[in-house]
Amino acid sequence: MSTTKLNGKLKGNMAFEMNINGHNLVIDASEEIGGNNLGPRPKPLLLAGLIGCTGIDVMSILKKMRVEIEDLDIEVSAENTEEHPKVYKDIHLIFKFKGENLPIDKLERAVELSQEKYCGVTAMLKEATSVTYEIILVE
Template sequence: MKSEVSIRWTGNMAFESEVNGHKLVLDAAKEFGGEDLGYRPKPLVMAALAGCTGMDVVSILKKMRVEYDGLEIKVEGDVADEHPKTYTALKLIYEFKGKDLPMEKLEKAVALSEETYCGVWAMYKKAVPVTYEIRVVE
């Protein structure tokens, strides 16, 4: 099985890609020669991680019949001081909204995503430490 994405330069620092039938524009900030027309590549790395694990966690909790009012996943990335300015560590913060949520099931869902299902997480943790925290807001 293969996966493929292509990207096309549209001028200056901007590129456009079509991913699963959806357009994605990438560009640099104005201070780096871009026109701020789209996403920056490095934050998309964090968004990919959050999206991958989020889809896993939502699916697993549905199977566990855990009901909650909301879920927000934040990703914090420590960036190297020198070039190449890679992420040196990533931290996921899962913030569940709801009353009397079963913490053991939330922890199990996140652990299953980390250990078994999320391919993005599996790939990233080979390169940098990835940690997480679970918060419940009533």
Template structure:
């Protein structure tokens, strides 16, 4: 299945990028790199893609398994190499689940299925990063 994205220069350091969903996004450099900070930074966008990919998997599995979860979030911390080309060589991903009746075993299974089987972005990150995935449960 081919996916097409078109990214168009809007002048200075700003770009607009299409998405197959029909929603466009803007990319811009920070002021320290000649931009105005009016869009996403490309490398940080990769981390959002990783969290979004895995998050969609987990949300779908929560629904399928009929699990009780009040809320969940994914926090990512990544180390950027010093030399060019700079890339993320270490990525720590923390899943946080909140609720009064959390089934920790099944929720851990949703995370495991996402990171081991379903999340294609995770598989891409495995090619260049050392990954550390942790799950945290917060009872209300």
């Protein structure tokens, strides 16, 4: 089993800076609640991690299937609960594939494998809420 460790250093007020795999990232609160808006908020980064995790999976699987696409755009939407702690519920992913004569069965299989077997972020989020998806072909 491997362990992931990160360190967040206070950079003044509410902002924290951390280094993730050699990349510096600052997370901050919005000005409305006293932050300085120096970086993204923590919860949207969770959704960004979901997009990255499943996107990398899907591209890797498609390469193994020898399916070449022109582009892939992944959108995610999630509702916030009203009560504290405000958490995401009903997360929905939209995979928008662009290319000519794309084999929809292989696209569906790649997304299914990512969402049901490989994406660790999806697996963790499914412990707390529903994660659904759809596939759209873009001409």
